[in-house]
Amino acid sequence: MNLNLYVWRQKGPNAPGKLEQLQAKNISPDMSFLEMLDEVNEELVREGKEPIAFDHDCREGICGTCSQVINGVPHGPQERTTVCQLHMRKFKDGDSIYIEPWRAKAFPLIKDLIVDRSALDRIIQAGGYTSCHTGGVPDANAILIPKPDADVAMDAAECIGCGACVAACPNGSAMLFTSAKVMQLASLPQGRAEAAKRVCLMTETMLKEGFGNCSNHYECQAACPKGIKVSFIAKLNREFIKAQAS
Amino acid sequence: MTVILDGKCPSGPLAQKWDKHRQDMKLVNPANKRKYRIIVVGTGLAGASAAATLGELGYNVDAFCYQDSARRAHSIAAQGGINAAKNYPNDGDSIFRLFYDTVKGGDFRAREANVYRLAQVSNNIIDQCVAQGVPFARDYAGYLDNRSFGGAQVSRTFYARGQTGQQLLLGAYSALSRQVKAGTVNVHTRTEMLDLVVVDGEAKGITVRDMVTGQISSYAADAVCLCTGGYVNVYYLSTNAQGCNVTANYRAFKKGAFFANPCYTQIHPTCIPVSGEHQSKLTLMSESLRNDGRVWVPLKKGDKRPPHEIPENERDYYLERKYPSFGNLAPRDISSRAAKEACDDGRGVGPGGFGVYLDFADAIKRLGEDTIRERYGNLFEMYERITDENAYKQPMRIYPALHYAMGGLWVDYNLESNLKGLFVLGEANFSDHGANRLGASALMQGLADGYFVIPYTIANYLAQTKPGKVTIDHPEFVKSRQEIVDLTKRLLAINGKRTAKEFHRELGKVMWEHVGMARTEQSLKKALELIPAIREEFWQNVKVPGSGADLNQELERAGRIADFLEFGELLARDALHRNESCGGHFRVEYQMPDGEAKRDDENYCYVAAWAFRGLDKEPELHKEPLAFENVHLGIRSYK
Numbered sequence: 008m009n010l011n012l013y014v015w016r017q018k019g020p021n022a023p024g025k026l027e028q029l030q031a032k033n034i035s036p037d038m039s040f041l042e043m044l045d046e047v048n049e050e051l052v053r054e055g056k057e058p059i060a061f062d063h064d065c066r067e068g069i070c071g072t073c074s075q076v077i078n079g080v081p082h083g084p085q086e087r088t089t090v091c092q093l094h095m096r097k098f099k100d101g102d103s104i105y106i107e108p109w110r111a112k113a114f115p116l117i118k119d120l121i122v123d124r125s126a127l128d129r130i131i132q133a134g135g136y137t138s139c140h141t142g143g144v145p146d147a148n149a150i151l152i153p154k155p156d157a158d159v160a161m162d163a164a165e166c167i168g169c170g171a172c173v174a175a176c177p178n179g180s181a182m183l184f185t186s187a188k189v190m191q192l193a194s195l196p197q198g199r200a201e202a203a204k205r206v207c208l209m210t211e212t213m214l215k216e217g218f219g220n221c222s223n224h225y226e227c228q229a230a231c232p233k234g235i236k237v238s239f240i241a242k243l244n245r246e247f248i249k250a251q252a253s
Numbered sequence: 254m255t256v257i258l259d260g261k262c263p264s265g266p267l268a269q270k271w272d273k274h275r276q277d278m279k280l281v282n283p284a285n286k287r288k289y290r291i292i293v294v295g296t297g298l299a300g301a302s303a304a305a306t307l308g309e310l311g312y313n314v315d316a317f318c319y320q321d322s323a324r325r326a327h328s329i330a331a332q333g334g335i336n337a338a339k340n341y342p343n344d345g346d347s348i349f350r351l352f353y354d355t356v357k358g359g360d361f362r363a364r365e366a367n368v369y370r371l372a373q374v375s376n377n378i379i380d381q382c383v384a385q386g387v388p389f390a391r392d393y394a395g396y397l398d399n400r401s402f403g404g405a406q407v408s409r410t411f412y413a414r415g416q417t418g419q420q421l422l423l424g425a426y427s428a429l430s431r432q433v434k435a436g437t438v439n440v441h442t443r444t445e446m447l448d449l450v451v452v453d454g455e456a457k458g459i460t461v462r463d464m465v466t467g468q469i470s471s472y473a474a475d476a477v478c479l480c481t482g483g484y485v486n487v488y489y490l491s492t493n494a495q496g497c498n499v500t501a502n503y504r505a506f507k508k509g510a511f512f513a514n515p516c517y518t519q520i521h522p523t524c525i526p527v528s529g530e531h532q533s534k535l536t537l538m539s540e541s542l543r544n545d546g547r548v549w550v551p552l553k554k555g556d557k558r559p560p561h562e563i564p565e566n567e568r569d570y571y572l573e574r575k576y577p578s579f580g581n582l583a584p585r586d587i588s589s590r591a592a593k594e595a596c597d598d599g600r601g602v603g604p605g606g607f608g609v610y611l612d613f614a615d616a617i618k619r620l621g622e623d624t625i626r627e628r629y630g631n632l633f634e635m636y637e638r639i640t641d642e643n644a645y646k647q648p649m650r651i652y653p654a655l656h657y658a659m660g661g662l663w664v665d666y667n668l669e670s671n672l673k674g675l676f677v678l679g680e681a682n683f684s685d686h687g688a689n690r691l692g693a694s695a696l697m698q699g700l701a702d703g704y705f706v707i708p709y710t711i712a713n714y715l716a717q718t719k720p721g722k723v724t725i726d727h728p729e730f731v732k733s734r735q736e737i738v739d740l741t742k743r744l745l746a747i748n749g750k751r752t753a754k755e756f757h758r759e760l761g762k763v764m765w766e767h768v769g770m771a772r773t774e775q776s777l778k779k780a781l782e783l784i785p786a787i788r789e790e791f792w793q794n795v796k797v798p799g800s801g802a803d804l805n806q807e808l809e810r811a812g813r814i815a816d817f818l819e820f821g822e823l824l825a826r827d828a829l830h831r832n833e834s835c836g837g838h839f840r841v842e843y844q845m846p847d848g849e850a851k852r853d854d855e856n857y858c859y860v861a862a863w864a865f866r867g868l869d870k871e872p873e874l875h876k877e878p879l880a881f882e883n884v885h886l887g888i889r890s891y892k
Contacts, residue, residue, distance in 0.1 A: 037531075045754070058807060060804055070320075070330065093638075125321070131324075137385055144381055161390075
């Protein structure tokens with residue numbers, strides 16, 4: 008099939024950007040979306056033009072590197088699917104496709120579709136861990152964890168840190184991301200000791216980094232490729248209030 | 254001249270070697286630790302755990318990764334699990350059994366002492382990860398759950414749904430993040446190591462390119478740890494991430510580090526088959542699926558009926574037939590070759606006949622679809638996204654794909670290379686998996702090296718070296734930077750007609766066809782003719798657009814492919830020299846009457862460590878003999 012692409016091109020953070028029209032020709036429905044872009048890029052390189060810069064790595068939906076807004080939706084039209092796992096069979100011959108970077112105040116643009124997401128790292132650095140030393144920890148089975156609690160922790164821990172939640176949110180909030188880490192650890196006995204301090208430090212850092220707050224649009228949940236639920240945000244709020252009160 | 258290398262394994266009984274060695278090694282006192290600077294390249298399981306632990310001990314650590322965040326290293330994609338000798342299920346496991354299974358699984362080509370240490374610290378890893386909040390699977394009583402994996406008859410694999418690598422990496426990343434906050438570790442993201450700097454025979458730093466600004470700069474340190482993963486992207490199509498490359502390791506090799514056993518490459522039996530020329534990577538379906546899935550092909554050649562129309566008595570469950578005691582859980586190399594044999598025999602399924610079925614119908618009948626969904630739901634979903642097929646209703650189609658490199662830079666028992674001060678951890682080294690790695694052992698090794706081995710062995714080195722001996726003004730650093738600047742200019746100036754990717758694909762085809770699952774003297778000699786020709790054309794005809802002064806993904810790619818084009822030759826040369834079949838290295842000339850790998854212990858029971866002597870000369874072969882004092886060098890049977 009043949010597709011009509013409109014791709015955001017921007018040389019650098021301070022350069023002007025624009026949507027550039029490009030053709031994707033002879034695309035197989037079995038290609039992934041990124042393989043389609045590979046084809047377009049190969050053609051651009053052969054013509055001596057600069058290819059579209061985009062972030063990607065594992066191409067199996069787990070590293071969280073790929074980050075494109077496709078037709079206005081972070082990661083594109085297929086639910087619970089990263090761009091790299093989206094396949095061209097979800098599109099039709101002759102379709103026009105708009106491809107843009109994550110847009111949020113806290114994610115400055117680097118080039119074309121690539122943005123700087125290091126603010127998410129700094130939220131984790133603020134407290135997204137248990138302060139255990141290497142060695143000197145108890146036997147793994149010394150701490151019993153009821154299966155439902157372990158499952159909740161795992162549901163939260165599935166977050167791949169891609170930032171789609173931020174890109175989808177009208178406030179550019181990182182609440183879904185932050186709440187996933189807060190609640191993974193708060194659901195486990197190992198994480199309880201520092202729970203109050205953690206939730207305060209992480210949310211404080213989130214705001215300092217320029218992310219907005221949550222006003223219950225739930226766009227984040229719709230965009231999340233791992234199906235992280237907004238109920239974690241409600242639980243974060245409960246943890247936060249508990250921490251403030253104590 | 255061939256040098257006999259010393260692995261520096263401690264003397265004494267196997268079970269006491271590590272304890273004794275820890276007693277014998279020198280320590281650096283807490284006040285002195287902060288005077289030392291350590292470079293850690295790569296932030297996967299090995300790199301993140303090493304950087305976090307070394308930072309926590311008080312060293313100054315600079316960690317580097319090419320990704321935009323330390324959390325994205327390809328360890329994250331490991332699905333199935335991590336082995337440990339906890340023996341929680343009371344099914345007969347022990348440290349010795351894990352050690353034995355790993356040595357046997359590696360086809361008796363690993364160093365005994367290393368593997369035993371790995372089995373010993375495996376239990377500490379699970380404890381550590383649980384303390385970090387890694388949400389391993391649990392049973393309803395709240396205890397940790399285990400599953401079984403290929404090459405073992407006990408259930409010793411801990412797992413977190415189908416995302417164990419992700420959870421372990423995020424655990425290590427959280428420990429790393431804690432040290433970033435504490436100020437002991439500085440993480441340099443989007444920064445690619447392009448050279449190792451060696452001063453008076455000791456590794457003292459690296460030269461890197463900032464992938465955003467294009468700036469080339471150096472970092473000096475008292476020791477360098479390479480945790481830079483494996484090299485199977487030399488085959489173009491593999492299960493590795495797009496960015497995985499051999500550059501850091503290969504450039505260290507060019508600076509004098511020995512490269513050991515590059516021909517030991519693992520081909521994973523359960524990957525989604527290739528769908529066309531456009532394919533950029535292959536996706537693995539976790540080996541854990543073989544716990545409940547049954548592998549089969551039609552009994553008749555060229556049987557094109559859809560799977561549900563093929564009756565039971567016209568199916569060949571070839572793994573169960575050939576290996577009754579391990580069945581569908583036969584080790585990876587054996588399962589992969591068996592799949593290839595079935596397809597070569599004309600009994601493959603799917604487009605092109607390069608596929609076999611992995612069928613869950615029996616398990617669904619026995620356990621119900623819900624149980625299967627709970628165990629493997631995310632894998633079935635991933636399979637459907639890629640193939641548009643529902644594996645609850647029809648069998649998966651799978652085919653082997655390149656997955657892991659057992660070979661790597663040569664290291665001694667201390668994980669130190671022949672270059673002093675250069676330590677190599679995780680998949681980047683060669684030491685623990687022999688000629689074949691068992692499932693769920695890569696995660697174990699990465700974390701063992703990073704959390705529990707390097708903190709001890711690096712101290713022993715540092716205690717004997719003065720901190721801050723060289724700075725980046727040293728002539729070796731200046732030279733290194735100039736070389737990298739020149740290399741970058743050279744790549745940009747060629748302005749040829751073919752893209753870097755085209756060369757990569759061409760190299761990959763040669764590697765898969767001639768240096769792949771079944772190698773012959775003839776095919777390897779052919780590869781040794783073809784690879785230099787591709788390389789020559791690359792340097793005359795590659796097109797790298799843009800400039801070196803900003804983010805340029807084509808430039809990054811071209812640099813990595815330039816190294817693959819040299820490294821592929823080294824891999825083929827190693828495969829040609831090893832006149833035996835063992836583990837992932839199968840030479841058609843050397844097989845048992847029943848088609849199993851035929852080792853030659855008399856002549857090849859050694860580690861082949863290659864030294865670079867210039868591109869126009871053959872590399873020099875050094876040998877480390879392997880002594881087996883605690884296990885019997887048997888024929889590896891899974892029947």
